[in-house]
Amino acid sequence: MFLQQLINGIVIGSVYALTAMGATLVYGIMRILDINNAGAYALGAYVGLLTYNTTGSLLLTFIVGMLLTGLYGVLVQKLLYVPMLDKSPNVSLIASIGLFIFLSDLIRMVAGPSIKGFHAEVPFSSIYTDSLNINGAWILIIVTTFLLLAVLWFLLNKTKIGLAWKATAQDLETAKAMGVNVNMMVALNYLLGYGFAAAAGIMVGILYSSVFPTMGDVPAYKMLAIIVLGGLGSPVGTVIAAMVIGLAETLIGGYIGFFLPRDAIAFVVLIIILLFRPRGLISKN
Amino acid sequence: MLKLDGINVFYDQSQALYDVSLQVEQGEFVSIIGANGAGKTTIMKTVMGLIKPAQGRIFFEGKDIIKRPSWDRAGMRIGYIPEGRRVFPDLSVEDNLLMGAYHSKNNVEIAKTMKEVYDVFTRLGERKNQLAKTMSGGEQQMLAIGRALMTKPKLLLIDEISMGLMPLLVNKAFSVIKEMNNQGITILMVEQNAKKALAVADRGCVLEMGQIVHQDLAENLQDNDSIRKAYLGG
Numbered sequence A: 001m002f003l004q005q006l007i008n009g010i011v012i013g014s015v016y017a018l019t020a021m022g023a024t025l026v027y028g029i030m031r032i033l034d035i036n037n038a039g040a041y042a043l044g045a046y047v048g049l050l051t052y053n054t055t056g057s058l059l060l061t062f063i064v065g066m067l068l069t070g071l072y073g074v075l076v077q078k079l080l081y082v083p084m085l086d087k088s089p090n091v092s093l094i095a096s097i098g099l100f101i102f103l104s105d106l107i108r109m110v111a112g113p114s115i116k117g118f119h120a121e122v123p124f125s126s127i128y129t130d131s132l133n134i135n136g137a138w139i140l141i142i143v144t145t146f147l148l149l150a151v152l153w154f155l156l157n158k159t160k161i162g163l164a165w166k167a168t169a170q171d172l173e174t175a176k177a178m179g180v181n182v183n184m185m186v187a188l189n190y191l192l193g194y195g196f197a198a199a200a201g202i203m204v205g206i207l208y209s210s211v212f213p214t215m216g217d218v219p220a221y222k223m224l225a226i227i228v229l230g231g232l233g234s235p236v237g238t239v240i241a242a243m244v245i246g247l248a249e250t251l252i253g254g255y256i257g258f259f260l261p262r263d264a265i266a267f268v269v270l271i272i273i274l275l276f277r278p279r280g281l282i283s284k285n
Numbered sequence B: 001m002l003k004l005d006g007i008n009v010f011y012d013q014s015q016a017l018y019d020v021s022l023q024v025e026q027g028e029f030v031s032i033i034g035a036n037g038a039g040k041t042t043i044m045k046t047v048m049g050l051i052k053p054a055q056g057r058i059f060f061e062g063k064d065i066i067k068r069p070s071w072d073r074a075g076m077r078i079g080y081i082p083e084g085r086r087v088f089p090d091l092s093v094e095d096n097l098l099m100g101a102y103h104s105k106n107n108v109e110i111a112k113t114m115k116e117v118y119d120v121f122t123r124l125g126e127r128k129n130q131l132a133k134t135m136s137g138g139e140q141q142m143l144a145i146g147r148a149l150m151t152k153p154k155l156l157l158i159d160e161i162s163m164g165l166m167p168l169l170v171n172k173a174f175s176v177i178k179e180m181n182n183q184g185i186t187i188l189m190v191e192q193n194a195k196k197a198l199a200v201a202d203r204g205c206v207l208e209m210g211q212i213v214h215q216d217l218a219e220n221l222q223d224n225d226s227i228r229k230a231y232l233g234g
Helices: A002-030 A037-055 A058-084 A089-111 A136-158 A160-170 A172-177 A182-207 A217-229 A235-256 A262-276 B040-048 B070-075 B093-100 B107-120 B122-126 B137-150 B167-182 B194-200 B218-223 B225-231
Strands: B002-011 B014-024 B029-034 B055-060 B078-081 B155-159 B186-191 B203-208 B211-217
Touching: A002 A037, A002 A136, A002 A160, A002 A182, A002 A217, A002 A235, A037 A058, A037 A089, A037 A182, A037 A217, A058 A089, A058 A182, A136 A160, A136 A182, A136 A235, A160 A172, A160 A182, A160 B093, A172 A182, A172 B070, A217 A235, A217 A262, A235 A262, B002 B040, B014 B029, B014 B040, B014 B211, B029 B040, B029 B194, B040 B070, B040 B078, B040 B155, B040 B186, B070 B078, B078 B137, B093 B107, B093 B137, B107 B122, B107 B137, B122 B137, B137 B167, B155 B167, B167 B186, B167 B194, B186 B194, B194 B218, B194 B225, B203 B218, B211 B218, B218 B225
Parallel strands: B029 B186, B029 B203, B078 B155, B155 B186
Antiparallel strands: B002 B014, B002 B055, B203 B211
16 A cells, blocks of 8 residues: 555656646756746657557657757747846746746637546556556556656766766856857756656656546646755756655645645645755755 | 957846957966956956857857856866855865865866965865855865866956955965966956066057957056056055
């Protein structure tokens, strides 16, 4: 029973980590909160579904879904956020909320308001024993998340681009003067971040065999809780925070039961942890 | 090598630089002296492309670079030691140095330059894996100088190198940059410590309220009575 809940928690935490990672990367460099990152989650799921229904290939579903959504992120950044960079960060925050609402309504208008089925064949078979019940889609989620995070870790810690990313996050102006093309860094941020969120959306779509226009709503506010908890701008902190929230939801929900809806657990955890660690789980100072 | 032509810079409504024109020849060492708030840092940032002037042009090696972003200017080998050091706090000493050579793809040259930097500043070599923020102010200034050396600059911009350093380190810093100049690096420096700045420079400019009010050979400025009174302590 405990192992079951643990795996549940890791699956949920994985989805949260992928969804929040883009917002963390963006905050790390630009110091703005990009709510629309959760819009990428819904958009990615729809693009993925369309690709799957057209090609029947799960690999293509991920590639096309992540790539197109990532490019959408780059476009949004160039057209919307760059012109606002010298304004207060609140301007970008409001704009990102607006864009998020716009996107979910655009999806509604194009794809229709009703739930669409997403019945994909997963390359992992489910495991059922007396005490354990592991869905193939869960394995897909854990494996894919691990792979994507490993790629990100390698990029950030073992490459020149990663070094430049860290330098830019620490001191944007000086990084510029050292020769870092900051515009390209930011574009890369959006490409990766929106791509990751798209992967999360696709996998949740497959897990629940369905997608719907407002599927990004709950991830949007949980993403906020997670990046605050993760120490705002720390990729490692975000993964830890996502796992903490994921596990808290399943363990508290599964064992103790909770008088509030399950989705409220994330915020209760956020409040409790911030009381003791006001700068988040991983703080820079 | 570097030519500023009629530069006007505004911060919101207030003007920071008024029609600043100056020229730095190949191999020259030019110091700009002036009080706090005279616009010294603004000149440096404008040359580096971190501030956009409202009017004026900047030529580097004959090319107009006013529209080029900062990172292109770094790639043209304009080195920069910013005011207050600005080392990357959560990067190691070695990674900070690598950032100075960010524009270069020549790994052999990078390794060679890094060895040279460690030869000049043995302290940096001893602490290459340490995070920059854990070092003392003096060590951080050495790191900022070393980082600029990694750029292999043709032109080096130096902003207040003496700030917050104890006298012994100020002397060390000035002797290192004088040595860089002797090796052929053109230097444009802004400095509050006018005495030291004019002692090492070929030429000097005096900046007052965003305007260049004097330009002359460094020794002439040192002998000029009004400048002695205002900047050199009588």
